[in-house]
């Protein structure tokens with residue numbers, strides 16, 4: 001699919017992977033609907049993107065509020081008449097033990113990472129069916145396939161995203177709607193600072209790959225209609241070797257996480 005002139009919604013566009021994706025798609029001539037809670041960040045990004053030919057519309061709100069998620073899609077359809085791609089990227093993590101983390105934090109994580117994504121997806125499907133096709137890109141994580149200690153609810157939310165996406169792929173197989181799962185590994189963004197629990201304590205955070213590298217993979221996934229996307233070979237190996245040696249990986253992951261994250 002050619003990106004120029006496509007109507008693309010990016011959630012979580014005020015920072016990190018979402019922001020880099022918006023820049024990358026704007027450079028390729030897409031019309032963008034950008035959303036996140038921080039209005040000022042969205043406005044600054046829209047001003048930066050004004051040099052590119054596509055139209056940019058910012059709609060601020062909390063994607064964890066499923067009513068907002070639906071209103072977002074309805075507004076996009078009203079303003080642009082169609083939606084070619086929905087990129088469900090907004091996400092939040094935590095750094096806290098499952099034994100003691102507040103249930104309210106777990107609810108926030110599931111509301112944003114899973115239910116907001118599902119509500120936006122449900123709202124866009126009828127439009128994509130009417131227009132004869134589209135693409136939904138869900139930004140998951142390698143830790144949805146191989147959990148880490150101290151972020152069990154976040155990992156579980158990404159596993160939920162993986163399974164929802166794969167079910168949807170089967171349910172929509174006759175509708176020409178491509179469901180793409182992107183599995184980033186550690187990426188240098190503000191994600192660690194925004195974590196619930198103990199934000200800012202991830203010393204390893206900024207050593208990840210640049211968010212532009214993930215954004216480039218997302219752009220290619222749209223152009224080539226890819227369905228399963230890893231950002232680096234190491235991420236791919238991490239997931240697949242884990243399947244072969246799960247107990248060794250439990251030991252290795254626990255040790256590495258304790259040295260690098262806590």
Ligand SMILES: NC(=O)c1ccc[n+]([C@@H]2O[C@H](COP(=O)([O-])OP(=O)(O)OC[C@H]3O[C@@H](n4cnc5c(N)ncnc54)[C@H](OP(=O)(O)O)[C@@H]3O)[C@@H](O)[C@H]2O)c1
Nearest residue numbers: 012014015016017036037038062063091141187189190191
């Ligand atoms: N960084 C990594 O190492 C990594 C690795 C694998 C996967 N991922 C995934 O990549 C995606 C993007 O993360 P990132 O690394 O770019 O993190 P980030 O820099 O913290 O950006 C997160 C984005 O999500 C938005 N967001 C968070 N809560 C929201 C809410 N309730 N409503 C609306 N928007 C909300 C934030 O905007 P506002 O705060 O303005 O609302 C921000 O734009 C997430 O799904 C994350 O799970 C990240």
